[in-house]
Amino acid sequence: MLWLVSLSLGLSHCGQREPSLYEPNEARLRERISAAYEHFLKHQFEDFIEMRSEKMRRTMFESEEEKQKGLKEWKMFLDREKPTFELLSVEIKGNKATAKMRGSILREDGLRSTSTTYDLWVFEKGDWYLDTTDRTGPEYFPKD
Numbered sequence: 001m002l003w004l005v006s007l008s009l010g011l012s013h014c015g016q017r018e019p020s021l022y023e024p025n026e027a028r029l030r031e032r033i034s035a036a037y038e039h040f041l042k043h044q045f046e047d048f049i050e051m052r053s054e055k056m057r058r059t060m061f062e063s064e065e066e067k068q069k070g071l072k073e074w075k076m077f078l079d080r081e082k083p084t085f086e087l088l089s090v091e092i093k094g095n096k097a098t099a100k101m102r103g104s105i106l107r108e109d110g111l112r113s114t115s116t117t118y119d120l121w122v123f124e125k126g127d128w129y130l131d132t133t134d135r136t137g138p139e140y141f142p143k144d
Contacts, residue, residue, distance in 0.1 A: 024095055024123035030087065032121070032128040033099050037085045043078065045071050053122045053129040081105040088116070091138070095123040098138050 032051065039048040049057060061067035077083070088100040099121060104114040118139075120132040 024092060024097070024128065026090055026092060029090055029092065029097055029099070029121060029128045032130075033087055033090070033119070036130050040074070041078065041083070041085075043075060045074060051130055053131040054124060056129075056131055084112075097121040097123070097128070100138065 036048060036051045039045070039051065049060065052060065061070055082105070084104045086102045088102055090100070091098045097120070099119040101117050101119055102114060103117060104112040107113050117133070118135040118137060119130060120135065121128050122131045123129075
């Protein structure tokens with residue numbers, strides 16, 4: 001009998017779609033931003049790379065050797081500088097968005113250095129993907 005209840009609950013959702021999975025809205029963008037930084041901070045680099053835009057995934061690393069070197073550098077950066085990230089605001093323009101971030105890193109003298117940067121996100125294939133990170137200004141994407 002329990003399987004019948006589970007089946008009927010599952011079927012009741014079949015015809016519905018989650019709007020946040022298919023429309024470029026702020027709530028979904030904020031979820032994706034949080035997930036991307038969580039993957040990065042937890043050394044889940046493959047998941048982090050999968051959250052990058054299609055263009056970035058194609059161009060991030062020229063070879064497998066370069067990718068392995070990059071992943072090693074990310075790990076060393078995380079271990080040495082213990083970065084923090086905080087989302088301050090988002091601005092959506094159509095299928096593109098800018099996330100204003102506050103980040104900090106641990107300096108050699110034991111103090112933290114804080115800066116404000118901007119990440120560019122693109123809505124493609126039904127979800128938000130991180131395109132460009134650590135920009136110093138809130139400018140949108142260059143014209144293709």
